[in-house]
Amino acid sequence: MKREREKILEMVEEGKITADDAVKLLEALAKSRQGWDWNEYIDKEDVDDKLQRLSSAAKEFGDKMSAAFKDVEPKLKQTTRKVVEKTVDIVDELSRSLSDYLKNLETSEDDSCCDCKPCEDKDADSSDGKPDDTPKPN
Numbered sequence: 001m002k003r004e005r006e007k008i009l010e011m012v013e014e015g016k017i018t019a020d021d022a023v024k025l026l027e028a029l030a031k032s033r034q035g036w037d038w039n040e041y042i043d044k045e046d047v048d049d050k051l052q053r054l055s056s057a058a059k060e061f062g063d064k065m066s067a068a069f070k071d072v073e074p075k076l077k078q079t080t081r082k083v084v085e086k087t088v089d090i091v092d093e094l095s096r097s098l099s100d101y102l103k104n105l106e107t108s109e110d111d112s113c114c115d116c117k118p119c120e121d122k123d124a125d126s127s128d129g130k131p132d133d134t135p136k137p138n
Contacts, residue, residue: 004029 005026012022 008017008022008025008029011017012019017025
């Protein structure tokens with residue numbers, strides 16, 4: 001259809017037909033194409049053959065992908081299990097460390113407010129047996 005339209009426009013340029021004649025020809029060409037039957041130009045057996053080959057190739061691809069995932073599945077499960085185990089180990093270790101830290105913190109609070117020099121000096125000065133009521137720095 002494109003070739004026919006180009007030919008009509010070329011004929012107008014050459015002066016062989018008028019612009020009005022070209023419009024009429026283009027309209028007639030468009031109308032003739034509306035009822036155009038593609039089946040006249042398509043080999044149905046060829047299309048069926050190509051569809052069959054495409055369907056077969058898609059099934060083969062699906063089978064190969066299924067087999068590949070069957071091989072990957074156990075490895076993926078094993079890796080996931082290892083990651084979970086390592087995560088549990090890390091959480092347990094962090095929990096123990098935090099618990100130990102909190103116990104040490106409680107113990108050190110009982111001994112003195114901190115490890116700074118002024119507190120040590122005050123503790124040494126209050127050796128008279130009386131409770132030390134002076135505020136201690138944080």
